Amino acid sequence: xxxxxxxxxxxxxxxxxxxxxxxxxxxxxxxxxxxxxxxxxxxxxxxxxxxxxxxxxxxxxxxxxxxxxxxxxxxxxxxxxxxxxxxxxxxxxxxxxxxxxxxxxxxxxxxxxxxxxxxxxxxxxxxxxxxxxxxxxxxxxxxxxxxxxxxxxxxxxxxxxxxxxxxxxxxxxxxxxxxxxxxxxxxxxxxxxxxxxxxxxxxxxxxxxxxxxxxxxxxxxxxxxxxxxxxxxxxxxxxxxxxxxxxxxxxxxxxxxxxxxxxxxxxxxxxxxxxxxxxxxxxxxxxxxxxxxxxxxxxxxxxxxxxxxxxxxxxxxxxxxxxxxxxxxxxxxxxxxxxxxxxxxxxxxxxxxxxxxxxxxxxxxxxxxxxxxxxxxxxxxxxxxxxxxxxxxxxxxxxxxxxxxxxxxxxxxxxxxxxxxxxxxxxxxxxxx
Numbered sequence: 533x534x535x536x537x538x539x540x541x542x543x544x545x546x547x548x549x550x551x552x553x554x555x556x557x558x559x560x561x562x563x564x565x566x567x568x569x570x571x572x573x574x575x576x577x578x579x580x581x582x583x584x585x586x587x588x589x590x591x592x593x594x595x596x597x598x599x600x601x602x603x604x605x606x607x608x609x610x611x612x613x614x615x616x617x618x619x620x621x622x623x624x625x626x627x628x629x630x631x632x633x634x635x636x637x638x639x640x641x642x643x644x645x646x647x648x649x650x651x652x653x654x655x656x657x658x659x660x661x662x663x664x665x666x667x668x669x670x671x672x673x674x675x676x677x678x679x680x681x682x683x684x685x686x687x688x689x690x691x692x693x694x695x696x697x698x699x700x701x702x703x704x705x706x707x708x709x710x711x712x713x714x715x716x717x718x719x720x721x722x723x724x725x726x727x728x729x730x731x732x733x734x735x736x737x738x739x740x741x742x743x744x745x746x747x748x749x750x751x752x753x754x755x756x757x758x759x760x761x762x763x764x765x766x767x768x769x770x771x772x773x774x775x776x777x778x779x780x781x782x783x784x785x786x787x788x789x790x791x792x793x794x795x796x797x798x799x800x801x802x803x804x805x806x807x808x809x810x811x812x813x814x815x816x817x818x819x820x821x822x823x824x825x826x827x828x829x830x831x832x833x834x835x836x837x838x839x840x841x842x843x844x845x846x847x848x849x850x851x852x853x854x855x856x857x858x859x860x861x862x863x864x865x866x867x868x869x870x871x872x873x874x875x876x877x878x879x880x881x882x883x884x885x886x887x888x889x890x891x892x893x894x895x896x897x898x899x900x901x902x903x904x905x906x907x908x909x910x911x912x913x914x915x916x917x918x919x920x921x922x923x924x925x926x927x928x929x930x931x932x933x934x935x936x937x938x939x940x941x942x943x944x945x946x947x948x949x950x951x952x953x954x955x956x957x958x959x960x961x962x963x964x965x
Contacts, residue, residue, distance in 0.1 A: 534598055539847040546600075549846025550854020552724040553602050555872070556879045557837035557855075560586070560604050561862060564829060567610045571618040571626045573754075573828055580750045581827035583863045589820025589832050590856040593849065597813035600841055600851035601795050603820050604859075606787060606833035609780065613830040617776050624771055630757050630825045631764035632773040636780035637822030637831070638761065643785070644818045650810040652789060655946035658805065658896075660928050663908030665794040665893035667915035667924050668836050673887025674916040679876035680704035699739055703877035706733060711881045723844045723882045730878045740875055744867035757828045780821075782959055783922040784831050788817045790925050791834040798890055799842045836921070840882045843889050903939050907932040926956035 536542055565578035582605050589603025617629045643649060656664075677683040681701045686692035694701055711726025719725065734740035758764050768777060792813060796802050807813065820832040841851050872878060894912070898904045907928040915924035930953045933945045 534848040534850045534853075536848060536850065541845060541847045543850065545845040546848060546850035547854045548724050549600060549841035549844040550851040551858065552727070552844040552882065553600070553835075553838050553841030553846065553851065554855045554858040555724070555727055556840045556882050557602060557604060557835045558858075558862060558872070559874075559876070559879070560607070560835075561859075561866075562874060563607070564605050564610050567614050568626075568828075568830065571614040571629070573626050576751050577754045577757075577828045579866060580752050580863065581824060581829040583750070583859050584827050585820045585824030585829050585832050586859045587856050588823045589816045590852050590859065592816040592819055593813060594852035594856060595849060597809045597816060598849035599792075599796065599801065599809070599813050600799060600846035600848060601792060601813065601816075601838045602835045602841075602852055602855045603816050603832050604835055605824060605829045606784070606831060609783060609787075609833070610830040612779070612783075617773075624773075626828075627757055628767045628771055628773070629776075630828060631767035632776045633780060633831055634758045634761070634764045634822055634825035635768050636777045636784070637818060637825055639777070639781055640784065640818035640821055641815065643781075644811065644815045647811075649785065649789065649814045650806075652785075652948055652952075653793060653807050653810055654805055655948040656793070657904070657932065657949075659898055659904040659908045660911065660932060661793050661797065662893040662896045663911040663928060664790045664921075664925060665797050666891050666897075666908075667912040668791065668794045668839070668921060669887040669890025669893070670912060671887075671915040671919075671921065671924075672836050672839070672883045672890075676704075676876075676880035676883030676887065680880045699737070700875075700877045703730060703734055703737070703739060703875075704880045706730065707877060708881040708884060711885060715885065723840055723885065726881055727878055730881065731872065731875075734875055734878060739877075740871060742868065742871050744871070746868045747864055748866045750863040750866070752827065754828060756826055758826045779959065780831050782955060784817065784821065784833055786922045786925045788814065788834045790921050791836050791838070794836070794890065795834070795838050795842055797893060798839055799847055801847070837883070839890055840886045843882075843886045903932075903935040903941075906935065923960075926960055929953050929956050930960075 561582050564582045565575045568578045569575050586604035593599055593601050593603055618624055618626050681694040681698050683691055684694035707726055707730030710729050714722035714725055796807055817832050824832055897908045910931055911924045911928035914927050915921055933949050933953045936942055936945045
């Protein structure tokens with residue numbers, strides 16, 4: 533079913549890759565409820581809704597698209613939901629905001645059923661694709677360094693070297709060393725084994741404990757938050773949430789598309805300039821966004837942490853199926869998941885190493901042609917500095933056609949790029965981001 537032989541992989545490798553991806557991204561089931569709780573949504577509601585959305589999107593990716601890419605509610609979009617949409621508007625409840633997410637999800641499904649998103653993947657120039665992959669790599673490596681305190685904020689220079697004697701930084705550095713040794717020795721499942729060793733060290737040094745136990749029953753205290761599409765549409769119209777819906781759609785389209793291209797490139801699954809089964813893959817996040825809003829979570833996206841599973845050998849939907857199965861199990865192991873994912877030093881080494889692997893795409897950029905190189909450079913630079921994949925892509929999409937027009941090569945640019953250059957400029961200039 534998953535064409536393992538055709539993709540030069542096996543069941544053991546795929547399952548190990550799925551476990552690796554799961555543990556690098558499972559923090560979302562804890563972080564997402566914490567962020568959305570600031571908008572007034574009950575923690576248990578978001579915890580369960582996050583898992584439902586992740587399972588629906590990732591299962592779709594596994595069974596219909598056969599890609600090793602996991603789907604879950606996206607970081608950044610949850611903060612936008614909690615602090616910009618609900619937090620800054622006293623008249624908008626979280627139920628109304630979920631109606632906007634639901635409508636954005638439905639529009640998203642319609643767009644994914646058309647050739648539009650597939651055409652978009654083909655329209656993105658090769659150098660921008662390489663820039664997106666490298667930018668994501670730098671971004672997730674920076675996340676790993678920042679979460680563990682190896683890199684920290686600085687009053688003058690914005691960022692600086694953290695306290696390397698802190699337990700978190702020391703544990704992350706030890707985990708990084710162990711994982712690198714295993715990678716260099718070409719041990720199968722090195723990323724996952726590195727996390728296991730790091731977790732054991734954390735447990736025996738008292739950094740990891742299970743005071744809350746291991747298991748609890750999942751619950752949805754609010755039940756279904758959005759049920760009727762017509763009522764949801766009326767909520768959007770009455771509260772004039774058009775800009776909110778547009779922002780959700782635009783950011784999610786490019787977050788997911790950029791991540792899928794990056795991960796597919798890394799796995800060697802791209803066929804020339806196109807992505808096989810793109811429509812099936814792109815439907816996964818749009819369906820999960822609509823479903824997630826019904827239960828009470830912010831928009832979903834393809835997870836950049838999927839690249840850790842690809843680095844561990846994942847090449848097919850069996851990796852995603854494993855991730856979905858672990859998310860279902862996680863629903864019953866809330867306290868355990870919370871304990872492990874709450875200690876970022878366990879998963880950070882995988883993010884840092886995967887970041888270095890993804891940076892390999894930088895060698896394929898045409899650095900001797902400034903009109904091709906600079907937009908790619910802008911993407912690579914801005915993704916980690918703005919903590920946003922979509923912002924990096926936006927700056928690349930705006931600068932690329934501009935430089936081509938100046939050079940007199942405007943005919944070489946796909947018309948879709950001009951459309952999105954205008955839309956991105958409008959979003960960055962006039963909409964919250």
